[in-house]
Amino acid sequence: MATLISLPGISLGEARIVDGNITIPARSKQRSVLCPCCNNLSKRIHSSYVRVLRDLSISTSCVSIHLTVRKFFCRNPECEKKIFTEQPGNEVKAYSRMTNRTRETLQNILLEVSARKGSYIANLISLPISPSTALRMIDALPIPPAEKVTVLGIDDWAYRKGLTYGTLLVNMETGKVIDLLIGRDGVSLKEWLAKHPEIKIVTRDRASAFSCAVSSTLPKAIQVADRFHLLQNFSDCVYSVIRIEYRNLANSMNENSIQVELPNDIPQEGTGKEPQKAKGERNEYIKLRFVKVKQMLKDGAGLKTVAKSLQISRNAVRRYSKVDVLPIKSIYHKYDYNEYLDIIAMGFSEGISFVKIYARMKDAGFKGSKSAFYCQFKDHPMRTKPAEYNPINIKLRLISPRKISKYLAFDDLSKIKDETDREIMEKLLNKSNTLEKIRQQVLTFKELLLGNDVLLLNDWMERTINIGISQLKSFVTGVKGDLEAVKNAIDTDWSNGQVEGQVNRLKSIKRQMYGRAGFELLRKKVILSKVG
Numbered sequence: 001m002a003t004l005i006s007l008p009g010i011s012l013g014e015a016r017i018v019d020g021n022i023t024i025p026a027r028s029k030q031r032s033v034l035c036p037c038c039n040n041l042s043k044r045i046h047s048s049y050v051r052v053l054r055d056l057s058i059s060t061s062c063v064s065i066h067l068t069v070r071k072f073f074c075r076n077p078e079c080e081k082k083i084f085t086e087q088p089g090n091e092v093k094a095y096s097r098m099t100n101r102t103r104e105t106l107q108n109i110l111l112e113v114s115a116r117k118g119s120y121i122a123n124l125i126s127l128p129i130s131p132s133t134a135l136r137m138i139d140a141l142p143i144p145p146a147e148k149v150t151v152l153g154i155d156d157w158a159y160r161k162g163l164t165y166g167t168l169l170v171n172m173e174t175g176k177v178i179d180l181l182i183g184r185d186g187v188s189l190k191e192w193l194a195k196h197p198e199i200k201i202v203t204r205d206r207a208s209a210f211s212c213a214v215s216s217t218l219p220k221a222i223q224v225a226d227r228f229h230l231l232q233n234f235s236d237c238v239y240s241v242i243r244i245e246y247r248n249l250a251n252s253m254n255e256n257s258i259q260v261e262l263p264n265d266i267p268q269e270g271t272g273k274e275p276q277k278a279k280g281e282r283n284e285y286i287k288l289r290f291v292k293v294k295q296m297l298k299d300g301a302g303l304k305t306v307a308k309s310l311q312i313s314r315n316a317v318r319r320y321s322k323v324d325v326l327p328i329k330s331i332y333h334k335y336d337y338n339e340y341l342d343i344i345a346m347g348f349s350e351g352i353s354f355v356k357i358y359a360r361m362k363d364a365g366f367k368g369s370k371s372a373f374y375c376q377f378k379d380h381p382m383r384t385k386p387a388e389y390n391p392i393n394i395k396l397r398l399i400s401p402r403k404i405s406k407y408l409a410f411d412d413l414s415k416i417k418d419e420t421d422r423e424i425m426e427k428l429l430n431k432s433n434t435l436e437k438i439r440q441q442v443l444t445f446k447e448l449l450l451g452n453d454v455l456l457l458n459d460w461m462e463r464t465i466n467i468g469i470s471q472l473k474s475f476v477t478g479v480k481g482d483l484e485a486v487k488n489a490i491d492t493d494w495s496n497g498q499v500e501g502q503v504n505r506l507k508s509i510k511r512q513m514y515g516r517a518g519f520e521l522l523r524k525k526v527i528l529s530k531v532g
């Protein structure tokens with residue numbers, strides 16, 4: 001057992017098993033000990049006490065080492081320490097209640113999982129710790145000083161989406177995260193860069209805050225706009241164009257397509273008890289009712305009487321009694337359903353449920369809520385009289401703008417797996433000259449960024465402008481504003497792909513901690529975790 005466990009500098013006694021747990025007495029091997037203050041040897045023992053240290057478990061048994069620790073007199077009259085405690089071996093740290101190897105094992109586990117899960121796993125391997133101890137153990141981990149870095153990758157990430165952001169720094173040569181900074185405005189980045197004059201190349205997305213920080217702090221560093229972001233930005237830009245042009249594209253598919261309009265009068269109240277009245281008339285009725293209720297209450301009538309005589313619910317009367325003005329009924333936010341009418345009409349004609357139609361709309365990029373959609377369409381003629389909206393007439397089961405922009409990046413349409421989607425894409429590209437032009441630009445841009453011929457960039461920018469769509473023009477303007485970095489993106493092999501991977505890793509670590517991680521904890525985990 002003693003050889004199995006063996007702690008350097010410490011001699012172990014006879015192990016005892018009590019209640020399935022192993023207890024081992026231990027003491028230091030040294031006879032004389034150096035004073036930590038003056039380095040003089042001392043043999044004179046002042047006193048001793050027993051420290052209990054947790055060690056790695058054996059099978060399912062917890063192991064505790066009962067280490068007798070001695071206190072010594074320092075005999076050097078010049079030394080300010082009169083008494084000191086020995087620190088035997090290198091496995092035992094002052095004040096710690098476990099051996100170093102136990103702490104390291106636990107810390108390595110805790111770096112990869114949340115404190116709660118870590119505590120659970122530790123219990124399974126007979127090293128019981130509480131979640132709060134787990135947190136403290138991660139807190140105690142030091143972050144090693146940042147290594148030297150030649151090629152730096154920078155990206156932003158959302159700490160609290162839409163509220164606070166951070167900056168992620170990656171050593172592009174090792175692919176490892178070097179640091180996480182608060183904010184993405186370049187302020188913290190500037191401070192950090194100032195400490196790293198060795199950086200030669202910086203890859204970043206087109207955020208100007210980063211480029212400003214780099215050019216002001218490291219004017220000699222070569223800046224590379226990241227290819228991944230460039231492609232992504234252009235594809236977002238194309239998507240926005242298609243979203244706007246979507247209806248026209250749909251119409252171009254089928255000149256005979258019927259226009260499915262939303263009804264003007266969308267029923268707002270779903271009680272169904274009262275006869276349907278025109279909107280204006282109904283509003284008048286409600287106003288009148290409110291006045292009557294108020295009058296009767298003022299005259300001293302009880303809730304019950306008012307409710308009975310006006311034939312409304314007692315709850316309504318109570319509600320009215322508490323307010324001075326008739327509350328405006330909240331109206332569901334009106335989303336733009338135009339883009340999704342085809343999907344909706346198709347769904348109704350197939351007789352499928354709202355939930356399924358809603359799922360299809362979601363896939364196509366719909367942002368509204370299910371209940372809003374339900375309220376808007378439950379009494380819609382498309383649903384109540386589907387025969388009039390025969391799907392044969394709605395030939396354009398048009399694919400979503402998101403899909404169209406995705407397919408535009410396919411160099412060969414035969415790579416589209418879905419047969420109907422492929423047919424529609426072919427038709428669309430045949431009918432719309434502009435769409436075909438956009439597609440050519442998407443494909444050339446991809447080629448351009450994958451290749452290394454910078455000279456093609458000017459030609460590409462000119463052609464993109466010539467399509468005559470304002471969004472595309474402003475994209476080119478953006479590229480022109482960052483021309484050197486974009487050219488470097490084509491010229492050099494550095495790409496932020498790795499950084500992007502690290503942003504995803506960071507997100508998953510953040511999720512592990514249920515999004516409640518403090519910034520410092522998150523920073524530690526991202527920098528120190530080996531698998532996460």
Ligand SMILES: [Zn+2]
Binds near residue numbers: 079
């Ligand atoms: Zn001393």
